[in-house]
Amino acid sequence: MSVLGRKGLKKAILERPIDRRLVVMPLIDPKQIGDASVDVRLGTRFRVLRRTQDSGLNPQTVVQSEVERGQEEVVVPIGKPLWLHPGQFVLGATLEYLRFPNDLAADVVSLLSARPKLSMPA
Amino acid sequence: MADDTEFRFVTASVRRAARLQREYVDSFLETAGSPRAIGEQFAELCDKIEPVVSDYERRHAATTDALDRRLILNAIRELLAWTRDLQLRCAWLDAAAKPPIDLGSLYYLRSLAKAIVRPDSEFTVVAAHEGSYATVVNPFRVPSTPVPPGIVLVALVPHREIRSGLLHPLLAHEIGHGVAKVHGYTEQLRTKVTTGRIEKMLARGAQETAKESKRAVTEERAVLDKRLGAWIEEIFCDAVATACLGATYLFSFATEVLPDDVDAAGLKHPPTRQRVRLILAHLDRLGWGSIIDREVPGFAAWVRGVASAPPASQRPADEALRKAIDLAARRIQGAVDKHVSANIAKPDEEALASVAELLKQHVPPAQHDDGSPIARPMIIAGCWLSAMKTRSGDVEALADAVDSDEVGQLLPYALELSVIVDRWQTA
Numbered sequence: 001m002s003v004l005g006r007k008g009l010k011k012a013i014l015e016r017p018i019d020r021r022l023v024v025m026p027l028i029d030p031k032q033i034g035d036a037s038v039d040v041r042l043g044t045r046f047r048v049l050r051r052t053q054d055s056g057l058n059p060q061t062v063v064q065s066e067v068e069r070g071q072e073e074v075v076v077p078i079g080k081p082l083w084l085h086p087g088q089f090v091l092g093a094t095l096e097y098l099r100f101p102n103d104l105a106a107d108v109v110s111l112l113s114a115r116p117k118l119s120m121p122a
Numbered sequence: 123m124a125d126d127t128e129f130r131f132v133t134a135s136v137r138r139a140a141r142l143q144r145e146y147v148d149s150f151l152e153t154a155g156s157p158r159a160i161g162e163q164f165a166e167l168c169d170k171i172e173p174v175v176s177d178y179e180r181r182h183a184a185t186t187d188a189l190d191r192r193l194i195l196n197a198i199r200e201l202l203a204w205t206r207d208l209q210l211r212c213a214w215l216d217a218a219a220k221p222p223i224d225l226g227s228l229y230y231l232r233s234l235a236k237a238i239v240r241p242d243s244e245f246t247v248v249a250a251h252e253g254s255y256a257t258v259v260n261p262f263r264v265p266s267t268p269v270p271p272g273i274v275l276v277a278l279v280p281h282r283e284i285r286s287g288l289l290h291p292l293l294a295h296e297i298g299h300g301v302a303k304v305h306g307y308t309e310q311l312r313t314k315v316t317t318g319r320i321e322k323m324l325a326r327g328a329q330e331t332a333k334e335s336k337r338a339v340t341e342e343r344a345v346l347d348k349r350l351g352a353w354i355e356e357i358f359c360d361a362v363a364t365a366c367l368g369a370t371y372l373f374s375f376a377t378e379v380l381p382d383d384v385d386a387a388g389l390k391h392p393p394t395r396q397r398v399r400l401i402l403a404h405l406d407r408l409g410w411g412s413i414i415d416r417e418v419p420g421f422a423a424w425v426r427g428v429a430s431a432p433p434a435s436q437r438p439a440d441e442a443l444r445k446a447i448d449l450a451a452r453r454i455q456g457a458v459d460k461h462v463s464a465n466i467a468k469p470d471e472e473a474l475a476s477v478a479e480l481l482k483q484h485v486p487p488a489q490h491d492d493g494s495p496i497a498r499p500m501i502i503a504g505c506w507l508s509a510m511k512t513r514s515g516d517v518e519a520l521a522d523a524v525d526s527d528e529v530g531q532l533l534p535y536a537l538e539l540s541v542i543v544d545r546w547q548t549a
Contacts, residue, residue: 014491018483025480026489026543044225044538075225078542095542097486097535 003036004104012104013038023099037109043095046074046082129182129191132198133175139205140171143212150215157218159244159272163262164208164215170264171205211261214248214276222249223279226537227290230498231297233541234366235275238462239300243273247293250278255378257296259303275300287533288506288524291367291374298359307358307457312351315450323449324350327442334438346439352390353447354454357400361458364401367499368467369410372401373506376425377520385433387440392447399429400451409469417507420516467499477504486532488539495543496536505533 004012010033012022024038032039052070074090076082084090100106147168151161175198182194221228228247235245250256256278277296283289302308316324328343335342363371376398384395391397402425405411415422436444459466473496480487487501496504509523523529 018479018485021483023483023485025485026495026539027493028543028546030493077225078229078545095539097539099483099485 006033006035009033009036009038012101015101020101021099022101022104023097025097027096040094040096040098040108043093044076044078045093046076047071047091048074049089129195129198132195132202133179136171136175136198136202136205139202139208140168140175143205143208144168146212147215150219153219157244157246159242160218160246160262160274160276161215162272163260163274164211167262167264168208171201174201214246214261217248218244218246221247222284223247223290224285224287224534224538226534226539226541227287227293229541230502230537231277231290231293234294234465235297235300237465238362238366239275239297239304240273242271243275243300245275245277245297247277247279249281249284251281253278254280255292255296257299259300273300273304285530286524287530288502288509288526289374289378291363291370291502292378294363294366294371295359295375298362299355301362301461302355302358305461307461308351308355311354311358311450311454311457312347315354315446315453316347316350320446320449323442323446327439330438342439346443349389349439350443350446353392353443354450356391357397357447357451357454358458360397360401361404361455362462364404365408365458365462365466368408368469368503369405369414370499370503370506372398372405372410372414372425373510373520373523375401376421376517377524380425380428380517380520384428385436387436387444393433393436393440393444395428395431395433396444396447398425402426402429404455408466413469413471413474413507418510418515418519420514421510421519424517467497467503469503470497470500473497473500474504474507477501478508481505481508481529481532484528484532486536486539488536489543493543493547495540495547498537498540501536501540502533505529505536 009022013024013027013033015021024032024040027033027038028041048071050070050072054066054070057066057070071091074082082090144165147161147165151158151165178194178198178201182191185191185194228245231247232245235243258276258278260274261276262274275297277293279290279293324343324346328339328346331346332339332342360371360375363375379394380398382394384398385393387393402411405414411422433444435441473490476490476496477487477500481504487496487504489495506523509526509529510519512526513519513522
């Protein structure tokens with residue numbers, strides 16, 4: 001197993017046919033490709049947990065609608081903020097759609113240094 | 123006097139209703155983001171109510187005639203009902219703040235409205251529980267007063283279709299109504315074409331209709347002129363949507379309209395058969411025709427058959443209008459070509475191939491390999507073609523393709539990403 005460097009990443013991102021490609025859609029800025037990494041950004045879609053009257057979810061019997069009742073999907077228009085309050089938990093998707101070919105895997109690492117007050121488990 | 127008490131009570135009720143509407147719009151203006159013109163026009167409308175109430179008060183105080191006072195009381199009651207009914211339009215403010223359709227489609231349509239209606243246009247989509255697709259331009263405008271800044275376009279989408287991304291291109295036709303109204307094309311074109319053969323045709327149509335209806339020829343002629351204006355506007359809007367979206371508009375239009383009787387002439391709409399024929403001719407001129415023929419031959423053959431079949435016989439008035447529209451079509455087309463020249467979507471085979479390839483791999487088709495965004499009209503056209511081709515490609519595939527889960531998810535996502543790439547790269 002080896003780590004792809006910048007050149008290898010660029011090659012993987014432009015690979016043809018597309019089913020063998022490392023898909024990062026969109027790749028807005030070439031600077032996103034680092035020495036052995038690709039920077040991804042926070043997207044526009046979030047799931048915010050709601051306070052409900054439910055006591056909890058039983059993993060053995062839970063159905064999707066029950067899970068969704070406890071969440072709200074928030075789509076943030078371009079240029080608008082998403083306000084997070086102390087202790088609030090949200091699930092956010094990356095802006096980029098990512099897909100890996102069969103012979104590649106990746107770790108997601110958060111840039112905690114850039115967001116010192118946030119806890120971002122990747 | 124008893125009626126003074128009643129009058130004061132009704133005027134107080136009007137003022138209260140106006141205040142409540144104004145409070146609602148104030149809270150909208152405090153919290154809403156970009157769509158402000160719709161709120162500002164609504165607020166201005168609320169503010170116009172007070173001078174009207176004051177005027178009624180003055181007139182009521184100035185007369186002692188019982189009948190006059192009763193008439194003024196009736197008028198202020200009508201104003202009360204109208205003011206309360208403004209409530210129905212508050213849903214339009216809600217829709218401006220929280221759009222019912224996906225953001226990708228909305229970004230595209232808003233940018234189209236700004237490009238072809240006016241740069242200060244605000245486009246709001248409302249989920250309507252009745253009727254079909256429709257548009258209102260400056261809905262809160264008070265006649266004969268200066269319009270507040272900004273053009274407000276409110277497009278109504280049938281509630282059942284708010285998740286049908288492949289049908290949202292029909293809203294480009296609705297934006298066309300905005301172009302026609304704001305730039306005065308309907309009246310200009312109607313006046314220009316009502317000469318020579320068309321004039322004679324309409325005169326004959328009015329005479330024949332008058333024989334059947336037993337109404338005056340001038341009355342029938344006035345109706346025909348009004349209908350001609352409406353039909354011209356529809357053809358104009360079809361041409362705007364076809365120019366800006368290419369084959370996409372034909373697919374969306376066919377899905378929504380072709381299941382109905384294609385020879386039925388509406389008061390405001392020409393027969394569908396004629397509209398399809400003109401749309402196809404336009405697509406052929408733009409270079410889309412050969413792509414449709416090649417990619418979805420079953421659909422193309424059927425729709426060309428519909429377009430070329432002779433129309434069913436119609437009432438004299440409808441027949442006159444249909445022929446007038448055929449004669450006027452080139453002039454309407456010319457006006458559209460000139461107006462939307464910077465936004466004409468000529469087919470880009472490379473982009474369409476990229477979209478098809480990415481969709482096959484379940485990737486939102488937003489960007490070319492060189493990093494540039496794929497043009498939005500090509501994204502939508504590519505999605506339509508893929509959705510059709512993965513089914514039979516025949517006309518009946520339309521009804522199924524429009525609800526394709528995969529395209530339904532990837533299309534809005536791709537449109538949104540394409541806009542983000544575009545804005546980032548041009549920032």
